[in-house]
Amino acid sequence: MTSQSQAPSYQPETPILSIAAKMGDPVDAAQFPKATLRFRNDRAAASIGLDGLDDDQWVQHFGRFEPLPDNLNSPLALRYHGHQFRVYNPEIGDGRGFLFAQMRDGGRRLMDLGTKGSGTTPWSRAGDGRLTMKGAARELLATEMLEALGVNTSKTFSIVETHEELWRSDEPSPTRSAVMVRLSHGHIRFGSFQRLAYESDSETMAALVRYCLTHYYDDSDTGSRSDAENAAHLFDLVAQHMATLVASYMVAGFVHGVLNTDNMNISGESFDYGPWRFAQYWQPGFTAAYFDHQGLYCFARQPEAFHWNLGQLATCLRMLCEAEPLIETLDGFGLRYQQAMMRQFCWRLGVTSRGDDEDRELVQAGEKLLLAERHTIDEFFFHSRKMVSTGTAPDMLKPNGDEKHDDALANWIACLEPYQAVANGCDHEYWQGEAPQGMAIEEVEALWEHIAERDDWEPLMAKVTALREMAAAHKVT
Helix, strand or coil: CCCCCCCCCCEECCHHHHCHHHHEEECCCCCCCCCEEEEECHHHHHHCCCCCCCHHHHHHHHCCCCCCCCCCCCCEEEECCEEECCEEECCCECCCCCEEEEEECCCCCEEEEEEECCCCCCCCCCCCCCEEHHHHHHHHHHHHHHHHCCCCECEEEEEEECCCCECCCCCCCCECEEEEEEEECCCCEHHHHHHHHHCCCHHHHHHHHHHHHHHHCCCCCHHHCCHHHHHHHHHHHHHHHHHHHHHHHHHHCEECCCCCHHHCECCCCECCCCCCEECCCCCCCCCCCCCCCCCCCCHHHHHHHHHHHHHHHHHHHCCCCCHHHHHHHHHCHHHHHHHHHHHHHHHHHCECCCCHHHHHHHHHHHHHHHHCCCCCHHHHHHHHHHHHHHCCCCHHHCCCCCHHHHHHHHHHHHHHCCCCECCCCCCCHHHHCCCCCCCCHHHHHHHHHHHHHHCCCHHHHHHHHHHHHHHHHCCCC
């Protein structure tokens, strides 16, 4: 659950150019009236050797999009299709963003710098290609909270205010504008494969499979396997990573909101946050997006959404591969998800596994207690982890006279007691506090109000600092 090591230097590398002609379109960034730096992620910048940039240089690269040395000369707006709420759309792509640069991090992983709000592209349709400042601030909060909770997520790398007035139907308008940069382990989407299947382009499909295996899964053997073998192998790796990702969503209490196929990263990394929410309680029907009227992407249906999206990817890979290995992988997703849930549950509790049978009972007992909605998800894990460390149940984990709740509580404590804390699992001062960090929507809105009404960024930055302390307590460094 730790991030990559620190890069000693900036290491540009642009393998996307090998497939760029079939995957993207060169574009220009918008010319913004002004560019004011609001957030720079120096920790993320250090991982790719860019922390030495001064603020003026930072704005030139990540607000004005002057190319980085020895990198892409022109940004690329990537092309893709996608199922949006399970309706196929062949008219989408990077409509307000682009791939700006690629480089290796300290662990030699290929990393992308991609934008949101950088202007119109051939795929903007009727959009203005812009991003609201509130949207950028919300994505910063989402990525910092998710990282602290052990979710494999993109990083919010930069936020630059662009001083345009934007009109939106879901925000008081006019509202402030920003351009954001993400650092991610690639952003080839399931929808990238869907577009190639739609166009019957098996040659580029095979090249894209090799690209993803080589650069996202560190596979140096693609040349020794057939296209069919590569496709089956990639699908198996993606399914494993997706099972882990959605399990980490569930244990974090996170609801992405828009789990369309164009929002699925082939590397298994979470990214592209819009109407996200953190569920305060273990409510299966909790929905993040106000426009998700049927609850398609509600809290409890997220594993189903991942499985369905994997099915669409499998359909695309049938251009290269027979159905049998793809079906076998799809059929095994449920078991992989269950195993990932057990791993993530134990990780957040700070305990060592006791084997599948006991871990499964632990998860079931925890879910039963959480369903009683007496404890928020964050409180449940925070105080349960304290109990493992001290051997004493905190006041929150004591009977309250509700027979149904107390039975579930007793069962939970009985299941948890045999577990052992991981080494140094509770030595951080965060665990000595009385309450955990959380991300209730009321706090998100309050943090934005400080910015919108008084241009006061201090509470937001203080929250980021607090979340990074929580990450350190979870041993996410």
